Each structure stands twice: as structure tokens, then as C-alpha cells.
Amino acid sequence: MAEPSDPRIVDRSWRTWPSVAVIATVLGGALLGVLIIPVVQGRSAGIDPFTAICRALGILPGSPAVPQIVDRNPPTPVSQVVWTPQVLQILAEARPERGRAKVQEVCAACHGEQGISASAEFPNLAGQSGTAIYKQLNDYHTGSRSNQFMTDVAKALDETTIADVAAYYAGQPMRNPSPSTLADAPEAITHLVEIGDPNRNIPPCAACHRQGAGGPIDAPVLSEQRQEYLTSQLKMFASGQRRNDVYGRMRAIAAKLTDNEINGLAAYYRAGFR
Amino acid sequence: MMEEWPVHNISRLCLAHFWVAFASFLAAAVLGTYQMWVRSPLGAHIGTPGGYYMSVTAHGVIMAYVLSTFFIMGFGYFVAVTALNRPLPGKGWAWAAFVVGVIGVVMAAVTIALGKASVLYTFYPPLTASPWFYVGLVLVVAASWVWCVLMLVAMTAWKRANPGRPVPLAMFATTANAVLWLWTTVGLAVEVLYQVLPVAFGFVQTVDVGLSRTLFSWTLHAIVYFWLIPAYIAFYTMVPRAAGGRLYSDTMGRLTFIFFLIYSLPVGLHHLLMDPEHGNGFKFIQVLLTAFVAAPTVLTIFTIPASLEIAGRLRGGRGVFGWIAALPWDRPMVLAAGLSFVMLGFGGLGGLINMAYGMNAMIHNTAWVTAHFHLIYGGTSIIMYFAIAYEIWPYLTGRQHQSLAPLRWQLWLWFVGMMTMTLPWHWLGLQGQWRRVANFNYDNPIIASWGPLVTLSLAGGLLLLLSALWFVRNLVVLHRSVLPAPVRSLYALAVDPPQRLPMALNGFGLWNVLVLVAMLMAYGYPIAQFVIAPSPTAIVHRTE
Numbered sequence: 076m077a078e079p080s081d082p083r084i085v086d087r088s089w090r091t092w093p094s095v096a097v098i099a100t101v102l103g104g105a106l107l108g109v110l111i112i113p114v115v116q117g118r119s120a121g122i123d124p125f126t127a128i129c130r131a132l133g134i135l136p137g138s139p140a141v142p143q144i145v146d147r148n149p150p151t152p153v154s155q156v157v158w159t160p161q162v163l164q165i166l167a168e169a170r171p172e173r174g175r176a177k178v179q180e181v182c183a184a185c186h187g188e189q190g191i192s193a194s195a196e197f198p199n200l201a202g203q204s205g206t207a208i209y210k211q212l213n214d215y216h217t218g219s220r221s222n223q224f225m226t227d228v229a230k231a232l233d234e235t236t237i238a239d240v241a242a243y244y245a246g247q248p249m250r251n252p253s254p255s256t257l258a259d260a261p262e263a264i265t266h267l268v269e270i271g272d273p274n275r276n277i278p279p280c281a282a283c284h285r286q287g288a289g290g291p292i293d294a295p296v297l298s299e300q301r302q303e304y305l306t307s308q309l310k311m312f313a314s315g316q317r318r319n320d321v322y323g324r325m326r327a328i329a330a331k332l333t334d335n336e337i338n339g340l341a342a343y344y345r346a347g348f349r
Numbered sequence: 350m351m352e353e354w355p356v357h358n359i360s361r362l363c364l365a366h367f368w369v370a371f372a373s374f375l376a377a378a379v380l381g382t383y384q385m386w387v388r389s390p391l392g393a394h395i396g397t398p399g400g401y402y403m404s405v406t407a408h409g410v411i412m413a414y415v416l417s418t419f420f421i422m423g424f425g426y427f428v429a430v431t432a433l434n435r436p437l438p439g440k441g442w443a444w445a446a447f448v449v450g451v452i453g454v455v456m457a458a459v460t461i462a463l464g465k466a467s468v469l470y471t472f473y474p475p476l477t478a479s480p481w482f483y484v485g486l487v488l489v490v491a492a493s494w495v496w497c498v499l500m501l502v503a504m505t506a507w508k509r510a511n512p513g514r515p516v517p518l519a520m521f522a523t524t525a526n527a528v529l530w531l532w533t534t535v536g537l538a539v540e541v542l543y544q545v546l547p548v549a550f551g552f553v554q555t556v557d558v559g560l561s562r563t564l565f566s567w568t569l570h571a572i573v574y575f576w577l578i579p580a581y582i583a584f585y586t587m588v589p590r591a592a593g594g595r596l597y598s599d600t601m602g603r604l605t606f607i608f609f610l611i612y613s614l615p616v617g618l619h620h621l622l623m624d625p626e627h628g629n630g631f632k633f634i635q636v637l638l639t640a641f642v643a644a645p646t647v648l649t650i651f652t653i654p655a656s657l658e659i660a661g662r663l664r665g666g667r668g669v670f671g672w673i674a675a676l677p678w679d680r681p682m683v684l685a686a687g688l689s690f691v692m693l694g695f696g697g698l699g700g701l702i703n704m705a706y707g708m709n710a711m712i713h714n715t716a717w718v719t720a721h722f723h724l725i726y727g728g729t730s731i732i733m734y735f736a737i738a739y740e741i742w743p744y745l746t747g748r749q750h751q752s753l754a755p756l757r758w759q760l761w762l763w764f765v766g767m768m769t770m771t772l773p774w775h776w777l778g779l780q781g782q783w784r785r786v787a788n789f790n791y792d793n794p795i796i797a798s799w800g801p802l803v804t805l806s807l808a809g810g811l812l813l814l815l816s817a818l819w820f821v822r823n824l825v826v827l828h829r830s831v832l833p834a835p836v837r838s839l840y841a842l843a844v845d846p847p848q849r850l851p852m853a854l855n856g857f858g859l860w861n862v863l864v865l866v867a868m869l870m871a872y873g874y875p876i877a878q879f880v881i882a883p884s885p886t887a888i889v890h891r892t893e
Contacts (some may be wrong), residue, residue: 082849088855097611097863100641101634103868108633133628133878140629158888163554267399273790282398292888 113139154319155217156210159290165238166205174243174343177236181228182244190247195303205245207295211319212237218321224236249347251300260346264339268349275331282342285349291321298349313337359430359437359747365421365447367521367738371821373454377411378817380404385770386811390791390800398787402467405785409470410461415454417576420734421530422496424579425523427741429503431587432519434842435510438502441446446495450781453488456481466882467892469785471569471877472545474561480549483541490534500527508855515847516855518602519586519840525606526578528857532614532864533575536567547792555886559626561880566617567872570639574613576726581605581645584653584686587740591682594660599843601652603670608645610860615871621702623713626884631875632706638871639704646697653686659844681756686737688764688778692728695768696721699775714785715877717778724771727813732763737819741828742833751830755823762816770809773802777817 109131117127117139129140137143156162164333179188186192190201200208210337212218216237233241266272270340271279283290284297297305311317312329320326343349384404386392430437430736437443459481460466466478504516504524516524544561547553548810585602589595596602618627618635661672678684699721712718739756743749750756777799778784853859 082851086852089851090859093853094863097867100638101615101867104637105630105870108637109628109630112633113630128630131628131630131633132874133626133631138629158551160555160886163888167554274792288892289892292890314522316566 098233115336116140116157145338152321153323154210154219154321155177155216156213156293158206164232166209166241169205169235169238169242171239171243171246173236174239174241177232177240178243182240185224186244190244192301192304195301196307198298200244201299202246202249202296203244204292204294204296205241206293208241208244209237209297210293212241214319221316256279260343261339264336264343267336268343277328277331284344291324297344299312299347300341302345306337309337309341355780356427356744357747359426359440359443361422362437362440362443362447363427363741364746366419366426366746369447369451369454370419370423371738371824373411373419374416375817375821377408377416378814380408380506381412382810382814384408385807388789389803389807390797391804391807393574393789393791399464399467401787402469403461403464404468406469406648407458408460410457410486413470413572413576414457414486416734418489418493419450421526421575421579422450422493423525424495424582424694424737424741427520427745428523429500429584429847431744432517432523433503433507435503435507437499439499442495443499446492446539450489450496453485453492455653456485456488458485460485465892470567472540472561474545474548475559475889477545477548477556477889480546483545483549487538487541491536493530497527497531500524508663513849515599515850517583518599518843519838521581521603522585522606523580525610525857526575526582528861529578529610529613529746530570530575531594532610535566535570536564536569536617537572540550540564540568554889556889557879557884558887559624560876562621562624563618563626563872563879564873566620567614568617569620570617571613573722573726574609574642577730578606578609579737580689580730581649583648583682583733583737583740584689586840587682587737588653588686588841589656589660590839591740592657592660592676592678594656594663594841596841596843597652597655597659599845599847600850600854601648603850605645605648605652607854607860608641608648610857611864611867612641612644614864615867616642618871618875619709622706622709622839626822626878627875628830631871635871636704636706638867643697643701650690653690656841657683657686679753681739681760682736683731684757685760688760689729689741690731692724692732692764695772696729700725701735712778715778716782716784717775718835719784720771720774722780723774724767728764728767728771728816732760732767735760737764738820738824740839742824744839746828746832748830749832749834750823750827752833755819755826756787759816759819759823762812766809766811766812766816770806770813773805773809777802777806812837 109128113127113131114124116122117124117130120140122130122139122142122144126135129135130137130139169340178186184193185197185201190199192199211220212229212232213234215222215225216232218226229237260268267277268280271277271282280297282288283294284296286296288294308317309325309329309332312320312325313332315326318326329337386402387395387401415539426437426443429435435651457466461482462587463479466482468478469474469489472478500523504520507520508516515521540561544556544564548556585596585605589597616635616639617634621627622632656675658666658672660677661675664675664677666673666675676683678687699717702712703718703721710720741748764882780799782803784801789796789799789803793801
């Protein structure tokens with residue numbers, strides 16, 4: 076017969092009571108958090124107990140205390156491009172040499188075989204980000220963006236070809252920048268590029284458009300772009316004529332820019348190393 | 350006493366760890382001051398956002414992973430030898446781990462300095478840094494795991510040699526921290542090895558952000574207790590002795606460290622209260638468990654002042670409060686404990702707001718949170734790291750401080766600096782000042798109205814930098830001191846020293862089982878849901 080002071084008895088109660096206390100605490104929390112509170116909150120929000128409990132567990136979406144808002148007017152996306160793992164895989168597996176054949180056949184007439192465009196109204200594509208080219212071609216293909224030449228061209232391309240063409244142009248080197256375009260930009264323009272204008276809610280251009288910058292992965296690189304092309308695109312964003320920018324980012328920004336700023340920025344990005 | 354301790358055997362090991370910790374601390378303190386400067390109206394036009402985030406990453410990585418880990422490892426080796434009065438088992442392993450850890454720090458530092466790792470110390474997938482940044486941090490953690498094993502081996506070997514005797518409290522607490530750290534790093538290790546590294550090496554292009562945030566939350570709360578426990582070890586085992594008294598209760602100390610082990614782990618979801626990927630029920634469970642983290646602090650607020658009261662009355666203090674004035678506040682350890690308690694009071698009350706589901710919504714992602722963790726970690730914990738360093742450096746070097754006045758000044762400066770920096774910062778958070786932002790537009794009238802308080806905060810930051818410099822100066826001066834170290838014991842005796850303890854208070858077997866049970870209940874489904882019903886993954890954003 077063990078005495079109450081027997082170490083084994085002391086040890087046993089030290090094992091039992093802390094275990095009971097810890098497990099009871101967690102179970103008590105579960106009882107309150109998963110059962111009682113959701114049911115009570117659900118009752119006042121008009122949610123049946125089963126749904127409320129499932130929501131508290133995270134099996135059903137939404138809060139057990141708030142009725143789920145039903146969206147009767149789902150928004151129409153401005154672009155059909157979704158960066159799913161499948162799309163990224165297609166881009167990763169794109170074949171530039173197949174893209175070259177298509178470029179020679181279709182694109183080179185305006186954009187140049189090396190991606191240096193034939194005329195100032197067509198954008199340069201040399202060294203452009205592959206995801207940017209992919210998104211724009213896809214938007215032309217689906218009608219999210221339209222252009223008298225590009226719409227028909229893009230409608231004839233399938234997704235793999237689009238990816239191949241994007242990979243081909245992305246792999247073309249940018250030109251050696253011409254010294255004549257490397258002149259210093261006005262300070263106000265450089266400031267807009269690097270810092271933006273917080274008072275007008277204009278973020279810095281470089282935050283998204285510099286090579287390797289943050290922001291959406293489909294943001295194009297602007298360095299060495301055609302000045303006339305950039306001016307016309309910014310004006311089309313400002314007027315709402317072009318609207319394939321997700322969340323209306325570029326429409327919001329371009330609408331706040333003055334004509335002088337649009338011209339200055341387009342001239343800034345004509346140069347290399349931007 | 351010194352002669353009996355084999356401390357000279359490991360003094361080089363401990364000093365190597367401490368100097369890595371404190372040298373990098375000094376660099377991080379400079380960066381922290383720079384960040385306060387460019388956030389304020391005085392420096393609002395200096396630098397670029399890229400430079401700011403690089404600085405924040407370096408500051409956070411050093412303070413959170415390098416200073417803490419290396420200090421705690423060095424302190425653990427010291428405690429294992431001095432509290433157990435035995436040589437350190439596996440000293441070669443300890444040196445090997447040190448070298449691996451330093452290599453890891455260098456890898457992380459180089460990638461940050463090259464601008465390839467501006468992801469902050471909390472990583473934030475789908476932001477992705479150079480893989481070598483993560484590999485470097487994995488090496489630091491791997492080094493700390495070696496330390497954990499050595500602490501467990503040291504305690505087990507002592508218990509085998511002293512059957513039935515209570516493990517000295519300092520070693521019990523250090524081992525509790527090692528056990529806690531092993532549990533803590535599981536979340537981070539799974540996130541980095543299973544999610545982040547495959548992304549960083551480019552094997553996959555998307556990452557499940559909900560899962561990575563959940564795994565990081567596993568680590569994110571317990572890690573702050575890993576940082577805090579050395580302060581508590583000093584409270585329980587060094588402060589009563591330094592004050593000239595005894596520890597009021599050895600059992601309270603053991604319970605405190607056990608509470609830390611159990612209730613710091615199944616609580617991390619309170620960092621995700623505003624995240625959509627978890628049900629309210631599991632958030633509630635973990636918030637409730639978070640409330641129990643207050644338990645060890647309440648035990649400590651009772652036990653340590655009670656121990657100090659014993660010391661104060663032994664020194665002739667009378668009346669209800671007279672014992673406070675009678676305490677030897679000129680001793681750095683006692684002074685630091687007092688200042689640390691004040692900061693713990695403010696920081697702890699702020700923490701209650703962070704953990705409360707409803708109130709958290711007001712301060713979530715505001716400067717309040719940044720202010721809170723600076724006050725608790727930078728204030729409560731780090732001031733005790735200073736005091737511990739001042740206390741044990743003489744044992745490691747065999748030299749004594751020539752004067753305690755510079756030590757006291759440094760501690761006061763740290764306290765005043767930390768309060769001046771963090772109290773206005775809290776208030777700014779309540780005004781809605783956001784965190785993780787590189788620059789503020791002080792032309793905006795609302796932001797301009799924050800200007801004076803941000804500037805006051807910066808003044809606190811400058812005092813902290815001055816104090817950090819002074820701290821390192823004090824240690825350098827000690828290395829040149831000609832006074833021999835005193836011969837006296839370091840650790841406090843309890844009023845009623847335990848002769849025999851229940852097994853539960855002398856080891857961690859039971860508590861590990863309870864941690865496992867609590868973790869399964871609190872984190873089982875929240876993690877399993879990502880496997881049962883995978884959510885859409887996010888595109889990786891490479892910062893290189």
C-alpha cells in the first residue's frame with residue numbers, strides 16, 4: 076500500500092491533472108469557438124446552425140456571424156488572361172525557334188525580324204517581357220484590346236504559337252542605345268518615373284516598368300520604346316479607348332497626366348537603360 | 350568558485366557566439382536608425398524604396414535570427430557548464446555548429462547586400478529571394494538544432510549522474526527553451542524546405558500563400574518566446590542573487606517555463622486574424638490559448654517582485670514600499686530587471702490588444718504592431734541580454750568591470766530610447782499609420798499631422814543607437830580591464846530549495862506529449878485543409 080507521499084503517487088497526479096487541464100482548455104475553446112458562438116451568432120444573422128458551424132470550421136466560406144453577400148452583377152473582366160500554373164508552364168515550354176518562323180511569316184513586316192519596328196506607330200518588341208507580349212496577343216485574340224491590324228492577326232494564332240512568338244521576341248537583344256537619345260531627361264519627368272506624384276496618387280512608372288521591377292508580371296518593359304507609340308497608348312488609356320489594363324491601373328494613371336507629361340515620358344522611354 | 354567551474358574550457362566558445370551576436374547587432378542598430386530617419390519628415394526624401402526594403406530585411410534578419418540565435422546558443426553553453434558544474438558534452442559539435450551558423454549568416458548577408466533578398470525577415474511568399482538567402486538561414490537554424498541537442502544531452506547526462514535530484518532551474522529553463530525551439534522551427538523548416546526553396550530554385554512557378562502563411566504563423570509566435578526566455582532565466586536565476594536575496598519559489602519558475610513551452614505554440618493563428626484562409630472557430634481556439642500565455646507572465650510578476658521584496662527587507666527596507674528603495678539599483682542586473690519589467694508592462698498590455706480578435710482589427714498592419722514587437726523584444730528581452738552579458742562576461746574573461754556607472758548609463762539610455770521610440774509609434778498606429786511602407790508623403794495633411802510624433806520616435810531611435818554603441822564600448826573596455834573577476838556564485842538559491850521534484854517538473858516528456866496533442870487540435874485541420882482542398886496558388890514574384 077503506497078503512502079500519499081509516495082513519489083509514484085505524486086508523479087501520477089502531476090501527470091493526470093496538467094493533462095486534464097491542457098486538454099480541457101483546448102476542448103473548451105473548441106466548444107465555444109466552433110459550436111456555441113457560431114450557432115448563437117448565426118441565429119441573429121439568419122444563418123442555420125449547420126452552416127454556421129461549417130463556416131466556423133472553415134469548411135464553408137464566410138463568417139458565421141455575417142450573411143454572405145450575393146453578387147448579382149458579377150464584373151466583366153477587362154482581360155481573359157489568367158496567370159494559372161498551366162499558362163506559366165506553356166510560357167516556360169515555349170520554343171523561340173518555332174516562334175521565329177511565325178515572326179518571319181507574319182510579324183516581321185511591321186515589328187521587324189529582330190523586334191525593331193518599321194514605323195514609329197508600331198512598338199518595338201526586342202527584349203520585351205514574354206509575359207507582356209503573351210498578354211497583349213491574347214487580349215487581341217479575345218477582343219479585350221483591338222487594333223485594325225492586330226485583331227485579325229491575333230485571332231489566327233493559337234495559344235502555343237502566341238507563347239512561341241512571345242519567347243522569340245523576348246529573346247531578341249535590345250539595341251545598343253543611340254547616344255542621341257541618352258540626353259538628360261527633365262527633372263520633373265525623372266521624378267515622375269522614380270518617385271511618382273503622391274499628391275495626385277500617381278505611382279512611379281519604374282515600380283512596374285523597369286526591367287525586373289515588381290508589380291504585375293505582364294507589365295511591359297518600356298526602355299527603347301517608340302515615342303509616338305507610347306504617346307498614342309497613354310492618350311488611349313486616358314480617354315478610355317484602350318481598356319485591357321487589369322483594375323484600370325493605366326487608365327487611372329494616364330487620365331491624371333498632362334499632355335506635356337505624356338510627351339515627356341514617351342521621350343524619356345525612347346532611350347535605353349530605362 | 351570560479352576555479353570549480355570548468356567555464357574556462359568554453360569561454361572562447363561562448364565569447365565567439367556573443368561577439369557574432371553583438372557585432373551584427375551593432376550593424377543592425379545603425380540600419381534601424383537609418384530606417385527611422387527616412388520614415389520621418391527629416392529624411393523623407395532620402396534613398397529609394399529598394400534601399401529601404403534592403404535595410405529592413407537586413408535589420409530584421411540580424412535582430413530576429415542572428416543576434417537572438419547566437420546569443421541564446423552562447424548563453425546556453427555557459428549555463429550548461431556553470432549551472433550543472435560539468436564540462437560541456439560535444440564541444441567539437443558546438444564549434445562545428447558555430448562555423449556552419451557563421452557561414453549561413455555570411456550567405457544571407459551577401460544576398461541581402463546584393464539586393465537579391467529584399468523579402469523582409471518574414472519572407473512573405475510569393476515574394477521570392479535568391480535561394481542562397483534561404484539556404485543561409487537554414488544553416489543558421491541547423492546550427493541552432495545542434496545546440497538544442499547538446500542542451501538535451503547535457504541535461505540528460507546530469508540527471509543520470511544525479512538520480513532523483515532536481516535539475517538546477519537555470520538548466521531546466523535553458524532546456525525548456527531548446528525543446529521549445531525544436532518545436533518552433535518545425536513550421537519554418539517545412540515552409541522553407543517544402544514551399545520556399547523549390548520556388549526559389551525555380552522548380553515551380555506558383556506557391557500556396559495561405560499554407561505558407563499558416564506554417565510561418567506556427568513559428569512566428571513561439572519564436573518570440575525563444576527570444577524572451579533568456580530574459581526570464583535571468584529574472585528567476587540571476588536577479589534575486591544580484592539583489593542579495595533568494596528566489597521566492599523554484600516551482601513557480603519551473604511552471605513558468607513549462608507554460609511557455611505549452612502555450613506559445615498552438616497560438617500562432619492570432620497573427621492571421623484578418624486572413625481569409627481559416628475558419629473563425631480555429632481562430633477562436635487559438636486566441637483563447639493565446640490568453641493563457643499571460644499565465645507565465647503573471648506568475649513571474651508575482652514571483653520576481655516577491656523575491657526582490659525578500660532582498661529589500663534583508664537590506665533593511667521597511668513598510669509597504671520601503672523595500673523597493675532599499676534594493677541595490679546600482680547593480681546592472683537589478684536595474685535592468687526593473688526597467689525590463691516596466692517595458693514588459695506596457696508591451697504586455699499592448700499585446701493583449703493584439704491578441705483580442707475585435708481589437709486586433711483596429712491595429713492590424715499598422716505601426717502599432719511594429720512598435721509592440723520593438724518594445725517587447727527590443728526592450729524587455731534585449732535589455733536583459735545586456736544585463737546577462739555584463740553579468741557573465743567577467744566569468745568568461747576573468748576580468749571585472751572597472752566601474753558600473755557606464756553600464757547603468759547604457760541601460761538607462763536603452764530604456765529611455767526604447768520608450769521614446771515606441772510609445773509615440775503605438776499612438777501613430779492607432780492613428781492608422783501603416784507599416785512596411787518605404788516612404789511617407791508629408792505633403793498630405795493627415796500624414797503631415799503624424800510628423801512630430803514620428804520625429805519624436807526618431808529621437809528615441811538615436812538614443813538607442815547611442816546606447817548600442819555604448820554597450821559594445823563597455824564590453825571592449827572590460828576586455829582591457831586589469832581587475833580580476835570576483836569569486837562568487839552567479840545563480841540564486843530558492844527560499845526553500847527543492848530536494849525532490851515530481852518527474853513532471855524535472856523533465857519534458859509529459860509536456861512534449863501535451864504540446865503534440867494541443868498542436869494537433871489547434872493546427873491539425875487548419876493545415877490539413879490545404880491538402881484536402883487546395884486553394885488557388887499565387888504567381889511567384891522574384892526580387893532578384
